[in-house]
Amino acid sequence: QIPAELLELSRLEVLDLSSNDHHLKLQSPGLANLAEKLTNLKRLNLTDVNISSAVPPTLANLSSLISLSLSEFFLHGEIPTEIFQLPNLRLLELKERARNRTFQLIRSKIQYLQLG
Numbered sequence: 001q002i003p004a005e006l007l008e009l010s011r012l013e014v015l016d017l018s019s020n021d022h023h024l025k026l027q028s029p030g031l032a033n034l035a036e037k038l039t040n041l042k043r044l045n046l047t048d049v050n051i052s053s054a055v056p057p058t059l060a061n062l063s064s065l066i067s068l069s070l071s072e073f074f075l076h077g078e079i080p081t082e083i084f085q086l087p088n089l090r091l092l093e094l095k096e097r098a099r100n101r102t103f104q105l106i107r108s109k110i111q112y113l114q115l116g
Contacts, residue, residue: 002030007037018047018069032056043067047093055079060086069093084110 006012015038017024026034031051035058044062047069055070060082068089070079079094090111 002026002034007033010037011040012038013040013064014043015041016043016045017049018045024049026051026053032058035059035061038062040064042088045069055083057082059083063087065089067091 002017006015015034026046026049031053035056039062041062042064043066045067055078057080060080063086065086066088068083068086068091070093083089084092087109089109092110
């Protein structure tokens, strides 16, 4: 779980929780809390993070987000389409668990999409 103290860093711009040997598990409402509290994030890396709930639509509230990596993470449910409409998102990594999924990228400003 994300420590509560980390969620108090409201001006945080980069959060990299990757390379944790699969020990980090975000339980509900962990990811939703992150999206609600850390609204200034520009880069979010959740590679190898075990997300034990669906990706919340509130992740689309991170309007400053430039880079989002959900590579090889334990995805439950679908990725909310609102994420593809983030106004500043340029890099989106959805490797491994995103295979065989369809995405609507209409009106998206994403310049780099990595799926596998």
